[in-house]
Amino acid sequence: MDDLVDGFGRRFHYLRLSVTEVCNFRCTYCLPDGFKKTAPLTFLTPLECERVVRAFADLGVSKIRLTGGEPSVRRDLAQIIARTAAVPGVSKVCITTNGWNLERQIDVWRQAGLTNLNVSIDSLDREGFRRITGHDRLPAVVAGLDRALELGVPAVKVNGVLMRDTAEDGFADFVEFVRERPVAVRFIELMRTGDNAEFFADQHIPGTVLTNWLTERGWTPRARAFDDGPAVEYVHPDFAGRIGLIAPYAPGFCDSCNRLRITARGQLRLCLFGELGVGLKDLLEVDAPEALQARILAALAGKPAGHRLHEGNAGDTRQLAQFGG
Template identity: 65%
Template sequence: METFADGFGRRFRYLRVSVTEVCNFRCVYCLPNGYQKSGPRSFMTPLEIERLGRVFSARGVRKFRLTGGEPTVRRDLAEIIGRLSDLSNVDKVALTTNGWNLARNIATWADAGLTHLNVSVDSLEPAVFAKITGHDRLAAVLEGVDRALTLGLAGVKLNAVLQRDSVGTGFDRFAEYVRERPVAVRFIELMRTGDNAGFFQDQHVPGERLVTWLTARGWTPKARAGDDGPAIEYVHPDHRGRLGLIAPYAPGFCDGCNRLRVTAAGKLRLCLFGQDGVDLRDLLQNGDSAALEARIESALALKPRGHRLAEDRFGDTRNLAQLGG
């Protein structure tokens, strides 16, 4: 069968699957007051995630990324990884985590089939990291990253949200960090959501600031793979690792969109900054693969050409933990 496609001819080979909305960090740009349970929780089971993955992998998705919230709060995370990695034609099973339990559990996840790892590290300065996340755990998180590098994962990356209070000498610190480590550090433009209006106004830094810094120091853009996310990565002959930028406010950002999202509650999100979503949960629970495939196919006809963040329109996205980023 052909790869899932939308009305603009974009084909989707990458699915982000949120497994929980719960997070144990209190990042200032997302959940400054911590996770607040607002009602009964019912997140997809490992079997439902496997059924979801089976339909998408049959239609050309080769890469799955598990997100949250913080996906590692789920005790069955290794089982979820294993179920997806066992699907035919799946090349990559990735995880995005804040690194809380990384050093302790990364070997288990790798044994289950994890191939790629992204760790959120917004600053390499301990005091700034603690201020941003609400936890003084930078050393433990970086220990987990180093542990991951010894296991031979196909890719290890760090994510850092660009913020006015943390950029400072941050670019220099991260550049030094990747001098001898084969790690990609991607800086992500702070995005406006329903809950962060004041913070966004005070802290947003345009991605061009990083591009100017990189260009002035001899970093050059790296060629992209077909299932890469939206980051543009830069390389330098004196550094084993890479630095990159995810710039959702840049013109044409959505033109090459190759990914879809499913929330922890089983809703297909056609855009991170859209409205509501298409509920797949009933079909995931009863295992009707044909009906699930048909519902996804029908929904993709409604996918918009792009988000409207530049117009300060962010849909019903209260925070990124709600949908998995």
């Protein structure tokens, strides 16, 4: 079945499922003061995660990304991966992680059915990494990524936030990083959220800084797959990996939107930078697949054409850990 089409003709094959709001890093652009508990930590259970994945898979979604917060703070993450991987129609089971538990857990995740891994690394300079994240863990994070490559995880990517302080020197470091590694490094333009106005004003730079840098050095754009995220990736014949850009402020960024989001508390978010959400938790606590799909389809009619970041409007998104980025 392929029923997830919004009022603008966009088809949705990709679901981002947050499994926790908790994060153990203190990244300067997201949670500089660390995670603060503001409500009981009553997040979706493994069974509820499976139920929502089944509902979306029956509606044509084939790619599931487990996010947080930091998903690996959940001790039952491998169980969630396994349940997700077993759902008919799901061909890609992905995780986005800060890498804290990667070296210790990647073997278990791979055995459970993980097919795609995204690791957040904002700097390959050890001191720069510590300054941004609050933790001196870069060697362990890179070791976990290299172990994923050894295990044959089919798609391994690195996410880094594009910031003024780490831009051009960082580009050179990451290009060298992918010389021998078949890894895609994607820089994400810093986004304005409810809590980071001052940091955004100081550190935001346009993605053209990266694309111009790459083009001058012989890198060329690569074609996108139908279920890819919004990154435009560049390739070079002398390098095993790729360098990409996710540019939410670029014209037409939302035109090819192909993903929906479920929060760790069971709300359907139609846009990362929207407002409110559609509650699904009551239908996930019971086995009600038809009612669940009906509510999802009804909600999709309200998906907006695009975000309003250009107006300085981040919706009710205080920080990215809140809804899984």
